[in-house]
Amino acid sequence: MKIDISKIPLGESELNFEVTSEELGLGKEDVGVPEPLAVSIHFSRLERKIIAQGRLTGKVILTCSRCLKPFEDRIDERFSFVIELVNTAPSLVCLDDEDVVQASPYGAVVEIKSELHDTVVLSIPMMPICSEDCQGTAPGKWKIYTDERR
Ligand SMILES: [Zn+2]
Numbered sequence: 001m002k003i004d005i006s007k008i009p010l011g012e013s014e015l016n017f018e019v020t021s022e023e024l025g026l027g028k029e030d031v032g033v034p035e036p037l038a039v040s041i042h043f044s045r046l047e048r049k050i051i052a053q054g055r056l057t058g059k060v061i062l063t064c065s066r067c068l069k070p071f072e073d074r075i076d077e078r079f080s081f082v083i084e085l086v087n088t089a090p091s092l093v094c095l096d097d098e099d100v101v102q103a104s105p106y107g108a109v110v111e112i113k114s115e116l117h118d119t120v121v122l123s124i125p126m127m128p129i130c131s132e133d134c135q136g137t138a139p140g141k142w143k144i145y146t147d148e149r150r
Pocket residue numbers: 064065066067068069129130131134135136
């Protein structure tokens with residue numbers, strides 16, 4: 001997930017790749033990622049900066065907050081960042097919390113792992129529900145209970 005700035009041409013270009021759960025450093029407590037997620041980044045390179053607009057899609061396994069069962073869901077998230085090209089020595093630049101980083105146009109490399117990691121984690125709802133009419137951990141029980149009271 002390192003972007004080599006010298007490989008991004010002036011103007012518009014596109015980069016597509018896949019990332020696995022391990023590569024993103026996702027823990028089991030975060031979210032299950034059964035197969036690699038697809039990443040596609042569109043770059044607009046100008047004289048002094050590169051504007052990157054990305055999309056991250058794929059399958060995730062969530063745990064239903066009602067019935068506690070795992071279920072499959074899809075994420076389709078957007079992210080963006082800007083690389084300002086400044087005259088410094090080439091180095092490895094990490095895109096952490098900021099969405100704007102400064103890098104040398106002469107061979108700098110930008111690490112976007114944490115950007116992708118956070119995009120996945122933030123896409124997960126606080127209380128995932130497997131389906132709108134999920135009955136919870138004991139389906140049927142509540143129905144019988146209310147029937148008996150009638
Ligand atoms: Zn459920």
